[in-house]
Amino acid sequence: MLSRFRFLGNFYSTQSRFFFSRFAFTQSDLPPPEWIEPFINLSDLSATNPEDLTPSPWVAPNFVAFVLASAEIQNKPDVASRFFAWAAKQKKYTHKLECYVSLINVLALANDLVKMRFLFGQLKEMQFVMTMSSANSLINIFGELGMVEELLWVWRRMKDNEVEPSLYTFNFLLNGLVSSMFIESAERVFEVMENSKIRSDVVSYNTMIKGYCKAGQTLKAMKLLRAMEMVNLEPDKITYLTLMQACYSEGNFDSCLVLYHEMAEKGCEVPPHEHSLVVGGLCKEGKCLEGYVAFENMIRNGVKANVAIYTTLIDAFAKCGKMEEALELFERMKTDGLEPDEVSYGVIVNGLCKSGRLDEAMDYLKFCSANEVAVNAMFYSSLIDGLGKAGRFDEARKLFEEMVEKDCPRDSYCYNALAKCGRINEALALFKRMEDEGCDQTVYTYTILISGLFRERKNEEAMKLWDMMIDKAFEDMITVLCKAGRVKEACKLADGIVVRGREIPGRIRTVLINALRKAGNADLAMKLMHSKIGIGYDRMGKIKRRVKFRSLLES
DNA sequence: TTAGGGTTAG
Known part of the structure; x- marks a missing residue:
């Protein structure tokens, strides 16, 4: 969006300079803002009613294009549609390609796909000569929305009009195909690029890497990273982040760590999120002390910790049975000027419940309810589970019922925790309630019931x-x-x-x-x-x- | 033009 704004700014200032020198404008020129403003309020287009405008000589195609682009920047689909329709009705006026592009863009932002398709149908009939900037914009927007058929039409049209695609066009096309999961097609485009005058750059590689990661083909993505080195392209922080994120979601924390060291060695800037992935990876493997070392290392490197990293560490310590250390980190986080959120509190409550410190956990629940921290199902499921295990069934049941009063939707964890601590008939009734409330029964739900039923023969x-x-x-x-x-x-x-x-x-x-x-x-x-x-x-x-x-x- | 956080059970 910013880039389009910039484009518009350049467009406008060069045009207005031209204007002052000529003192008058013709059909295709653009009037300066002080000429337009008596008729139309550019800073707030919704204040202008197009039907009140005097038509000629203001209905210059570039003027309409400019107003529509302004409506696009202000994200005013209704104003844009009305202005577009009004202009179309004026004598001797026909819309330029840019007008269609602006309106399609603003409709896309408003998610009005029906109007978008209708408008694109009109555009196709207009026999416009495709321009580079319009094609890039359309390919980008259709790509994001997964409208591959439309995207390919623009691409073909460009070819027919002998407009040479630029590196940006290729990258938009790649991104569009990748977003719509047309990975094989993206691969073919990428190959075409390799053999054309336009060489793929870091963005093209990053986009393909994203595609492979999205499709679960992390190995192929890794190969592409190595291929970059072969053509002397320096991978950047986005390359590494994309790959590390993919390795992390696959639970492949070793590769995550290798990539992390690699980028540090290369002197590449390491964003906070990469640090979180490393700390998180070590914590997930139960290596809370190593995670803590990575955390301190991060701070030494001048990267400030955030709530998510603290929460990951606190949870890891709690899971290792080091509840005191977890609580210390929780305090340190607050003195660090960070406000714990519902996830951090949830982790603390869960840890306390697991170590049997139920009354302290209950105090946190009360504290959160009183201090506008969103109390979610995780608080309740941890407590219901803990109370059940301690034989405090009535309190567990009471909490379960309290959730309705507090407007907190019950998930399978809450149901299962309660079903586990009650009698089989109660558990069967809960199974039925889950169905009625639209809560998914999990394998764990079935396990609780089946073993309960066998026990009762x-x-x-x-x-x-x-x-x-x-x-x-x-x-x-x-x-x-x-x-x-x-x-x-x-x-x-x-x-x-x-x-x-x-x-x-x-x-x-x-x-x-x-x-x-x-x-x-x-x-x-x-x-x-x-x-x-x-x-x-x-x-x-x-x-x-x-x-x-x-x-x-x-x- | 590309990327982007953490939590819950036998």
């Missing part, structure tokens, strides 16, 4: 729940694998369900189709959508054909 009921759980687990597993981009494994699992004589529900097919599409396998997604893969039963329940999901990926 209600074996048949237990087995029924077991079957329910297995079906749900398969479905969850497929969803999780798809989200991680591991479509091949998801397909194998789906085949496993069919072999066991069960059918794949439509909603899981959709998950698979979307995963294939996101992984850049649009063709395979189409194939699955229109095929009978996995659906292998006739009306008598006999297997008619059993085409495996896996066959999709083997072809």
Whole structure:
């Protein structure tokens, strides 16, 4: 947005200089602001009603473009639409390409996709000659919204009009494709760049790296980092942050640490977030002392700690059973001028509950409620769990019911904590309540119930729940694998369900189709959508054909 | 033009 503002500023100042020298303007010139302002309030466009404007000679295309660009900067889609419509009605006036681009942009910001599509349909019919700046802007906006068809139209149009794409055009295109998870297409564009006059730069590499990370192909992303060194391109802090973030989410903290040292060695600026990833990684592995060393190291390097880093460390100490150290860090954080938030308090409350210090934990709950710290479900689940384990069932139940009064939605953790400490009938009633309240039952919920039922020798009921759980687990597993981009494994699992004589529900097919599409396998997604893969039963329940999901990926 | 925080259970 800033860059467009800058563009507009340059555009305007050069034009107005031109103006003063000529003292008059023609249809295509732009009037200076002091000429426009009696008619239209540029600093607050909503104060102007376009219908009140005197038309000629003010309806110069550049004037309209300028007002629309102002509306875009002020994010006023209604004003822009009205002004656009008003201008279109004036005699001898037709919109310029830039007017369409401005209005499309402001509509995109307002998320009005329907109007955007309609307008783009008009633009396509206008036979405009595509310009570089309009193409860049459109490719950027369509890319962000995942409107790949529209994006490719602009790209082709540019080619037809023999407008040479710039490095920015390529990078916008790459980013658009990557945001819409068209990774294979992005790969092809990247290859084209490698072989063209325009060489890919750090941004192009970073964008491809982001794409691979999003698709769960961290190894490919790593290879690209090494490829940068081969072409003498210096990776920057964004390259490292993207990769470290991906390694961190995969739980690969060693690689995270390697990248961290690498960037420090290269003298690359290390942003606070990279430090958090390292401290967080060490803490997640239970190495709270090493995490603490990294934390001190960060402060020595002049990077100020923030609430998130403190919270990570406090939690790590609490989990190692070092509650006193955790509380000391909590105090240090406050003397450091940082205000603990609900997550920090949640970590403290959870730690206290785990170490059996329930009354202190209850005091924190009271303190937070009285001091406008948002009390969330985690506070309650920790306390309900702790109270239950200490045999204080009534207090646990009371807290569970109190959540409704306090407008705090109950999650599965709260239900499970209470179900675990009560009798089996109570737990079954809670299972039903979860369903009614739309709270997801987890594997842990089923485990509590099944073991409870077996203990009471209600074996048949237990087995029924077991079957329910297995079906749900398969479905969850497929969803999780798809989200991680591991479509091949998801397909194998789906085949496993069919072999066991069960059918794949439509909603899981959709998950698979979307995963294939996101992984850049649009063709395979189409194939699955229109095929009978996995659906292998006739009306008598006999297997008619059993085409495996896996066959999709083997072809 | 690209990136961007932490917490909960057997």
